[in-house]
Amino acid sequence: AESVVYPSTEQEILSAVAAAVRGNQKIKVSTRYGHSITKIACPGTSSGVILSSKNYTSIVNIDTESGTVTAQGGIQLRTLVDQISTRGLALPVAPYWDGVTLAGLLSTGAHGSSLFGKGGAVHEYVIGMRVVTPASPAEGYATVRVLGSQDPDLNAAKVSLGVLGVISTVTLQLQPMFKRNLTLRIVKGDVGSEDETLRIAKEVEFGDVIWYPSLGQVVYRYDYRASLVAPGEGINNFIGFQPIPQAVIASTRVAEEAAESARNRQLKCDLAFTLVTAEQAIGYGYKKNGLIFSGFPVIGRQILIQAAGGCQRSDLPGFYCPWDLRSGGSVFFESSAALPLRNLKSFLRDIRDLQATVPLSLCDLDLYTGILIRFVRKTDAYLGSGQEDVAMLDFTWSRGNDATTPRLDMDIFQELEQLVFDKYGAWPHWGKNRNYVFEGAGEEYANLTKFLDTKNRFDPQGFFSSEWSDTVLGINKTGAPGEATYAPFCAMEGLCRCQTDEHCAPEKNTFCRPGRIYPAARVCRTE
Numbered sequence: 001a002e003s004v005v006y007p008s009t010e011q012e013i014l015s016a017v018a019a020a021v022r023g024n025q026k027i028k029v030s031t032r033y034g035h036s037i038t039k040i041a042c043p044g045t046s047s048g049v050i051l052s053s054k055n056y057t058s059i060v061n062i063d064t065e066s067g068t069v070t071a072q073g074g075i076q077l078r079t080l081v082d083q084i085s086t087r088g089l090a091l092p093v094a095p096y097w098d099g100v101t102l103a104g105l106l107s108t109g110a111h112g113s114s115l116f117g118k119g120g121a122v123h124e125y126v127i128g129m130r131v132v133t134p135a136s137p138a139e140g141y142a143t144v145r146v147l148g149s150q151d152p153d154l155n156a157a158k159v160s161l162g163v164l165g166v167i168s169t170v171t172l173q174l175q176p177m178f179k180r181n182l183t184l185r186i187v188k189g190d191v192g193s194e195d196e197t198l199r200i201a202k203e204v205e206f207g208d209v210i211w212y213p214s215l216g217q218v219v220y221r222y223d224y225r226a227s228l229v230a231p232g233e234g235i236n237n238f239i240g241f242q243p244i245p246q247a248v249i250a251s252t253r254v255a256e257e258a259a260e261s262a263r264n265r266q267l268k269c270d271l272a273f274t275l276v277t278a279e280q281a282i283g284y285g286y287k288k289n290g291l292i293f294s295g296f297p298v299i300g301r302q303i304l305i306q307a308a309g310g311c312q313r314s315d316l317p318g319f320y321c322p323w324d325l326r327s328g329g330s331v332f333f334e335s336s337a338a339l340p341l342r343n344l345k346s347f348l349r350d351i352r353d354l355q356a357t358v359p360l361s362l363c364d365l366d367l368y369t370g371i372l373i374r375f376v377r378k379t380d381a382y383l384g385s386g387q388e389d390v391a392m393l394d395f396t397w398s399r400g401n402d403a404t405t406p407r408l409d410m411d412i413f414q415e416l417e418q419l420v421f422d423k424y425g426a427w428p429h430w431g432k433n434r435n436y437v438f439e440g441a442g443e444e445y446a447n448l449t450k451f452l453d454t455k456n457r458f459d460p461q462g463f464f465s466s467e468w469s470d471t472v473l474g475i476n477k478t479g480a481p482g483e484a485t486y487a488p489f490c491a492m493e494g495l496c497r498c499q500t501d502e503h504c505a506p507e508k509n510t511f512c513r514p515g516r517i518y519p520a521a522r523v524c525r526t527e
């Protein structure tokens with residue numbers, strides 16, 4: 001970008017947007033850390049303006065009578081939930097990582113897990129917003145739009161991909177503070193897990209499931225709402241979000257790469273087993289008394305259970321978040337799919353069938369997070385993931401250090417992606433996933449036209465749009481970067497679905513082939 005501005009007041013946001021519009025420059029909001037994996041946060045051109053929300057992080061008002069909070073868009077989730085808790089209030093659902101910002105998490109449709117009440121997506125709790133959008137010269141090139149709970153434009157602004165303007169403030173409907181009572185049940189043997197997963201979706205308010213398909217293990221989360229007087233001061237210090245010494249992160253990667261170069265699945269599985277066993281030995285970081293893991297149930301206040309973090313706040317030298325590229329550690333691909341709940345059982349069975357074709361091929365998933373299954377209810381937000389009741393599936397697998405060397409079993413992961421998105425019609429999480437799964441994504445949303453109508457009124461010239469957002473919304477169908485791009489090796493990194501061998505790596509015996517159990521899939525397979 002050509003310049004960066006750091007507004008700390010709404011007036012400064014107005015001035016920055018007006019200046020960009022007057023100067024005919026693209027503009028995009030960037031957050032303190034920028035957690036999205038997709039190109040959603042990239043500005044339209046390299047000569048545009050970045051508006052950082054780093055200094056726009058305050059609570060505007062907490063109204064204990066109506067149980068609402070109004071906060072500036074750049075506030076971090078951790079600060080938000082801590083502040084409202086001092087007034088006896090809680091946000092019922094949240095993403096599991098507390099380093100995201102309020103406006104950033106809303107813009108990507110971020111979620112926790114629940115089919116109860118309004119469901120697991122945070123945007124369901126938005127009852128008002130102030131959005132700074134471009135305007136005509138007569139209006140001073142920028143204006144503030146105030147959206148109330150009945151305003152249809154709020155359904156566009158709640159999950160906006162950042163293309164409507166700058167989200168200045170957000171008002172959320174909260175609930176009185178409550179506690180959670182949770183137990184993780186680790187089951188060695190995954191037979192019948194489909195039925196228990198569906199039961200949890202329907203009967204456990206904050207339930208989720210981790211399935212480690214190669215290890216044949218399932219972790220069921222029985223997580224219920226409890227009264228504030230229930231005994232317990234438990235906390236969620238999820239181990240994956242704590243600061244980790246660089247040497248540990250790097251040596252895990254070295255072990256993974258050793259297994260990869262030996263093309264040895266068993267070694268990957270052994271590594272996955274070691275890591276998962278270590279996490280389970282400390283209850284994944286849950287602590288009954290805030291100090292050490294001493295079994296379940298863990299009962300604690302909503303703010304200390306609903307989301308975790310730590311590594312982003314650490315200033316310990318040589319310690320990093322495990323995904324921080326500066327640590328020389330994990331490099332991975334992540335898929336996050338909103339799968340119609342009605343298709344969950346069939347998809348899980350397909351995973352078993354796929355794994356059976358190449359035993360041990362899914363160890364890579366288990367090395368990361370296994371398959372995390374959460375739940376989100378049908379939404380009115382035009383671009384929300386919950387186009388109907390969905391299971392939100394997250395799976396992560398390892399990525400190479402260069403884009404032209406085939407990875408072990410990469411065809412299996414490509415088939416898994418295409419199964420969930422193509423065969424079973426899942427919607428991609430806007431902040432995760434590889435480029436090609438966004439092909440035609442906008443058209444899969446029943447209310448896309450309504451979203452575009454709001455966009456055309458808020459930012460008709462697309463100052464906040466990029467080639468990526470235009471392409472996924474179907475505005476620019478010329479194949480802009482950010483969606484599928486067809487070129488040699490493109491399918492190796494998920495830039496395209498292969499159509500010919502050259503999209504894979506034929507000189508390394510890796511060819512474009514049909515899927516093993518889903519013949520319509522097109523995957524790069526080493527033979």
Ligand SMILES: Cc1cc2nc3c(=O)[nH]c(=O)nc-3n(C[C@H](O)[C@H](O)[C@H](O)COP(=O)(O)OP(=O)(O)OC[C@H]3O[C@@H](n4cnc5c(N)ncnc54)[C@H](O)[C@@H]3O)c2cc1C
Pocket residue numbers: 028029030031032033034035036037040041042053073074094095096097099100101102103104105106107108109110111112161162163165166167168429431432
């Ligand atoms: C460790 C980790 C755990 C995660 N866990 C979850 C999870 O449990 N559930 C889940 O759903 N997601 C999860 N995510 C993904 C994450 O929720 C999204 O990528 C995230 O919501 C992005 O938030 P951010 O604040 O970093 O925004 P960014 O990624 O920086 O921005 C996202 C988009 O929002 C726009 N934007 C930001 N602020 C504004 C504003 N004020 N006005 C207008 N547009 C704005 C940006 O321009 C961009 O388009 C996780 C990510 C990580 C790294």
